[in-house]
Amino acid sequence: MKILHTSDWHLGQSFFTKSRKEEHQAFINWLLELVDRQQIDAVIIAGDVFDTGTPPSYAREMYNQFVVDLQQLNCVLVVLGGNHDSVSTLNESKQILACLNTFVVASTGVSVEEQVFVIPDKTGQPSAILCAVPFIRARDVLQSSSGETGLEKRQALGEAIQQHYQTLYQVAITKKQQSGLDLPIIATGHLTALGVSQSESVRDIYIGSLDGFAADGFPPADYIALGHIHRPQIVAKSEHIRYCGSPIPLSFDELNTQKQVVLVEFNAAQQRTITPVDVPIFQPMQVLKGGLPALSQALQSFKQDQAGLPCWLCIEVETQDYLSDLQQRIQTLTEGLNVEVLQLRRTRNPQRQSLTQIQSETLAELTPHDVFEKRLSMERFEGDAEQARRQRIKQQFEQILSRAEHQGEDV
Incomplete structure (x- = not known):
């Protein structure tokens, strides 16, 4: 069988x-x-x-x-x-x-x-x-x-x-x-x-x-x-x-x-x-990460690959500065290449990146516990007193969430 x-x-x-x-x-x-x-x-x-x-x-x-x-x-x-x-x-x-x-x-x-x-x-x-x-x-x-x-x-x-x-x-x-x-x-x-x-x-x-x-x-x-x-x-x-x-x-x-x-x-x-x-790969896809110079160099490899399906790209740009023309710069770098940029991201410091990720996720992708834990992980709780405070915060959250769920059922 x-x-x-x-x-x-x-x-x-x-x-x-x-x-x-x-x-x-x-x-x-x-x-x-x-x-x-x-x-x-x-x-x-x-x-x-x-x-x-x-x-x-x-x-x-x-x-x-x-x-x-x-x-x-x-x-x-x-x-x-x-x-x-x-x-x-x-x-x-x-x-x-x-x-x-x-x-x-x-x-x-x-x-x-x-x-x-x-x-x-x-x-x-x-x-x-x-x-x-x-x-x-x-x-x-x-x-x-x-x-x-x-x-x-x-x-x-x-x-x-x-x-x-x-x-x-x-x-x-x-x-x-x-x-x-x-x-x-x-x-x-x-x-x-x-x-x-x-x-x-x-x-x-x-x-x-x-x-x-x-x-x-x-x-x-x-x-x-x-x-x-x-x-x-x-x-x-x-x-x-x-x-x-x-x-x-x-x-x-x-x-x-x-x-x-x-x-x-x-x-x-x-x-x-x-x-x-x-299972074979039926559609080329890649993720490219780095600063603009590194991305420019990585994209050069696609010049030799003009045949077949275009490669779908997710590009993550590492930069400390806000570039208002970032999309135009990436478009210039990929012009004439057999690629399609489907997703363009900016990579920031871990704390800001975590906040951006939370903002970009939908409610369908997160539980209330997910949002709470993501926010809690951004705080520092050093020492026994701080750990005890962290536990009190979690208990208060559970109580609030439980009341909210009961209210949702009564509606």
């Missing part, structure tokens, strides 16, 4: 006004070739198929065509809803796609039987049991109680998510026993596990509720395929709990990480092989 784990496609993304259509199509073509060459039995997309709840028509067409092309390769497709996905958008074609070897689980607001099912191999024989967990919305697993503090709400949500996993896992165990076969049990998820490394394009999906889910809350499945974090990584030093990451860079700070999908091969439940497969 061969399973390919991928996630966070974000079809329809607009990147600094640039469409990612060609990149996504190139990735899909590459993925189909990989499925055919490796004789993959099932592909799992662990959330965020689309970038928004109302994706452009070309993104929907691309998604539908992928389903058709994958079905022709006799490969099962499992699509999980992510925090960017619209439940109704994914569900609108669910019944039709079921006729094309495709399972769609857009939310946890369906029966348990629809979230735990057997995946067949290419011969149609049962080969794995999947606990299909998409992005979990609090309203689907938890009833809010009046009088709860912010901390109590976060704890209740974490416990509810853990209980949901355990419920599905017990159903999977029953199905395995009833089958009489040594089938591996696979679980999925679209959330932030504690201790992972995020990137600029990842938004906190439990704003004001849950900062991260503890890895010990996952069930003892044979493999756990996670989505939402765009950098591929292992969770809690457990080889079988993984984020595969996004297949293309969704922000410039992801360029230092090799994009990948994960191939998981089972020989019954006992033997498991996990192999990351590197």
Whole structure:
């Protein structure tokens, strides 16, 4: 049994006004070739198929065509809803796609039987049991109680998510026993596990509720395929709990990480092989940093590269002076080169840079705790007395935040 784990496609993304259509199509073509060459039995997309709840028509067409092309390769497709996905958008074609070897689980607001099912191999024989967990919305697993503090709400949500996993896992165990076969049990998820490394394009999906889910809350499945974090990584030093990451860079700070999908091969439940497969680069992108002289020298290398796609650039200019004509200077330096400057930044001293970063981030990307911690990190607390004052400030913040959350619920 061969399973390919991928996630966070974000079809329809607009990147600094640039469409990612060609990149996504190139990735899909590459993925189909990989499925055919490796004789993959099932592909799992662990959330965020689309970038928004109302994706452009070309993104929907691309998604539908992928389903058709994958079905022709006799490969099962499992699509999980992510925090960017619209439940109704994914569900609108669910019944039709079921006729094309495709399972769609857009939310946890369906029966348990629809979230735990057997995946067949290419011969149609049962080969794995999947606990299909998409992005979990609090309203689907938890009833809010009046009088709860912010901390109590976060704890209740974490416990509810853990209980949901355990419920599905017990159903999977029953199905395995009833089958009489040594089938591996696979679980999925679209959330932030504690201790992972995020990137600029990842938004906190439990704003004001849950900062991260503890890895010990996952069930003892044979493999756990996670989505939402765009950098591929292992969770809690457990080889079988993984984020595969996004297949293309969704922000410039992801360029230092090799994009990948994960191939998981089972020989019954006992033997498991996990192999990351590197995804090619379909659109040249670079980050250039330095003063204007250094940037001018770095840009010279593009004079020799006039063929192919233009390279998308993020340029960070290190300067102590405010240059009102900075954009014109960069435009002059890049004139005639096969590049497009999508992002231009000024690098200042760490304190001012931190303030600028806070100002440039949106509320969708920050929790109240993030803003508070960023501001607190700019202050000095030296000595026991100052540390005690820091603790009092944090306690006062928690109290204010808790009252604000209660007031928000009463509105």
